[in-house]
Amino acid sequence: MLRAPVMPLPPRRSQYGVAPELVRKRAAELPDMVSVLVRDLFPDAAPVIYPGENGLEMIREATRKQMEKVDLSMIKPGDSVNVLGSHHGFTLLGGAPYAEMLRTIRDVVRERTGCTDIRLRVGVGLRFRESEEYIKAFGLDEYYEGKAAGVAPVDEGVAIETEIGTLYGIKRIYDARWIIHAHNSDVREVHFHRQVDRAVKPFGMSYARIETRSTYHQNLGPRAANFVARAIFDSPFVQEKFACAVFLMMSPSGVVGVDADNDLYALNDRVTYLGCRDYGKMMTLLGEIDEAITILDFPSPVPYVFAAGVIFANFAGANRDLFDLDDPLPPYTWYTEAFYGEDGQPLIEGVPPVNPAIKVVIHNYAWGGYPSAFFTEHIPTIVVGREQAELLNRDPQNISYTKHTLLAEDLDTAVRFAKRVAGTDKILAFDGASGALNVSRSLGEYLLQKAPLVSRRVDGELLPKWLKQRGIDPSRFKIC
Amino acid sequence: MRAVTLYAVVDVDKCKGCTRCERVCPVLAIKVENKKAVVDPQNCLGCANCEQRCPEMAITMAPLEQSRVVHESLAEVDMAAVIDLCRRAHLHPKQIICYCTATRAGEVAAAVLRGAKSPEEISRRTGVRTGCKVECIQPVLRLLHAAGIAPERPARGYQWYGLTPTVWDIPEEVKKKYAQRGFYFDEDRKLLDSLVGAGEKGGE
Numbered sequence A: 001m002l003r004a005p006v007m008p009l010p011p012r013r014s015q016y017g018v019a020p021e022l023v024r025k026r027a028a029e030l031p032d033m034v035s036v037l038v039r040d041l042f043p044d045a046a047p048v049i050y051p052g053e054n055g056l057e058m059i060r061e062a063t064r065k066q067m068e069k070v071d072l073s074m075i076k077p078g079d080s081v082n083v084l085g086s087h088h089g090f091t092l093l094g095g096a097p098y099a100e101m102l103r104t105i106r107d108v109v110r111e112r113t114g115c116t117d118i119r120l121r122v123g124v125g126l127r128f129r130e131s132e133e134y135i136k137a138f139g140l141d142e143y144y145e146g147k148a149a150g151v152a153p154v155d156e157g158v159a160i161e162t163e164i165g166t167l168y169g170i171k172r173i174y175d176a177r178w179i180i181h182a183h184n185s186d187v188r189e190v191h192f193h194r195q196v197d198r199a200v201k202p203f204g205m206s207y208a209r210i211e212t213r214s215t216y217h218q219n220l221g222p223r224a225a226n227f228v229a230r231a232i233f234d235s236p237f238v239q240e241k242f243a244c245a246v247f248l249m250m251s252p253s254g255v256v257g258v259d260a261d262n263d264l265y266a267l268n269d270r271v272t273y274l275g276c277r278d279y280g281k282m283m284t285l286l287g288e289i290d291e292a293i294t295i296l297d298f299p300s301p302v303p304y305v306f307a308a309g310v311i312f313a314n315f316a317g318a319n320r321d322l323f324d325l326d327d328p329l330p331p332y333t334w335y336t337e338a339f340y341g342e343d344g345q346p347l348i349e350g351v352p353p354v355n356p357a358i359k360v361v362i363h364n365y366a367w368g369g370y371p372s373a374f375f376t377e378h379i380p381t382i383v384v385g386r387e388q389a390e391l392l393n394r395d396p397q398n399i400s401y402t403k404h405t406l407l408a409e410d411l412d413t414a415v416r417f418a419k420r421v422a423g424t425d426k427i428l429a430f431d432g433a434s435g436a437l438n439v440s441r442s443l444g445e446y447l448l449q450k451a452p453l454v455s456r457r458v459d460g461e462l463l464p465k466w467l468k469q470r471g472i473d474p475s476r477f478k479i480c
Numbered sequence B: 001m002r003a004v005t006l007y008a009v010v011d012v013d014k015c016k017g018c019t020r021c022e023r024v025c026p027v028l029a030i031k032v033e034n035k036k037a038v039v040d041p042q043n044c045l046g047c048a049n050c051e052q053r054c055p056e057m058a059i060t061m062a063p064l065e066q067s068r069v070v071h072e073s074l075a076e077v078d079m080a081a082v083i084d085l086c087r088r089a090h091l092h093p094k095q096i097i098c099y100c101t102a103t104r105a106g107e108v109a110a111a112v113l114r115g116a117k118s119p120e121e122i123s124r125r126t127g128v129r130t131g132c133k134v135e136c137i138q139p140v141l142r143l144l145h146a147a148g149i150a151p152e153r154p155a156r157g158y159q160w161y162g163l164t165p166t167v168w169d170i171p172e173e174v175k176k177k178y179a180q181r182g183f184y185f186d187e188d189r190k191l192l193d194s195l196v197g198a199g200e201k202g203g204e
Ligand code: SF4
Pocket: B010, B014, B015, B016, B017, B018, B019, B020, B021, B022, B032, B036, B037, B053, B054, B055, B056, B057, B058, B059
């Protein structure tokens, strides 16, 4: 069941990464690399609608079909509507499916309500121009008739009164009569949100000002912080504007559908279930890896590079069950990072170490624009190419990233050296390959052997526990 | 601590004088004069906030001929006062509060004790808020608040809006209402308290 490597998407031109022509070789091109399909690891994985034979037509159809069940009668022809997106959606499968969903939402709203003042507002995290880059790349500005904008958390704010006090949103997110929350169910930073209110989280992140984000990451603790987004969403200010939510439903194999609802919490429960089930299996499997050289090879900042839907930051924490809320502190969150003293030792007991299975990281292609020095301080890292090192050195968020890294001229040299010092030939590439893991043959065989046991453990033991911790009755989804 | 290696350069032909850069600069180092943005290179910490938000793409970041380090020294400060201020803000002096610059609470507390009265002044002295510019405003405001200082917001600026709640402020009825939905308020408060109260390993 080991196959030829799946070629990853090409590098993306962006101010946050090196020019595509400087990425001279991809991990998938290394000798001895193979691919393990998600469906070979987990034969019960949900079928995907994209990628597939009918391409983006499937996304358009699914969005239209799902939106049929949504009430849009509150939107009158003279009203304004902000369709709210987030930059992360565009990192999924090259971004085209998310862009297609955003286009379809506009069409449906226009057809059903007669409303013409429909705008697209796309939030970002720490790379303030990233959404602007995607809007341009996918022609969304034209599609939304010049009314598409990237919004950043330092832009003008608006105070939002909530159950726990005043929090702050971005003014341009809320400057319409109605808002439509257009997001995706990709689990991504489970180390931060712990799959608690995943579908609500953008109200405390992508649509929020720096004060709110800082509250989430500094004021409430690694698990309580998830309440920030709910507090904002539940506020009278947001409720008065909220029309519906439309989500691209993701799994480690690809897009499994589109879901839409006027009730965000009902959608949230479905997102929680699917996320825990599908990503839960993949993360538990990655947690079984005993040793590996990890290659970063995807157009995203260091923690966000993907392997079968799982980001590198979560592999760095895969020595813990990130879904288990009884475990207070994952090996990597900003709370965890804050708890290390200047000597590199934890300030308190119980700070879990970064996944010791990661022997060496090879930074073949990853962006700046996210504080990532934590990773190079904790894991031996080799950066490929001077241009890449220079990019990080110029990044205000990564002034000490290369302090602890080695520099290699090319990928082959880096891999040879890594194998020698790590004493392993197991390689795992975080290259965003779709529906598959690109790995060395030895690791591929290892994963195929471990997967059935992991699958049984998640279905029988872990999934019911994870759902109960989140207030979801497992019997609702026929799990007991 | 912040190593400063870059500074902002304005292309005056492109600048339309919209003042966006002035409103987002965390250290007030860029100002619009006669409808053109002007950078004070002595004070610019190279954070690229202005470059990232200028609607005209009129700003680029250029390397400084000589890099410098911005740092509030803890050498001659009353450490007991630093520890006390941090604890009142529910912070451990050695905990990182700015992930990009690895600035720790103690350094910011020292800046406050030495007279910094606003987030902008604190940023100028420690470099905090000049990396991602997003995540560290609350601990800065918490430390000022704990010192009894109510800073004044830059007029019309977007640098910051206000102090927000902490886990120590969550009303009991909110905790009760959401207890079954995966929000671990009391448990996380306990975790943060254990850090705040952790041994003087961090405080010395
Ligand atoms: S944001 Fe740009 S256009 Fe506006 S004043 Fe500053 S430099 Fe000029």
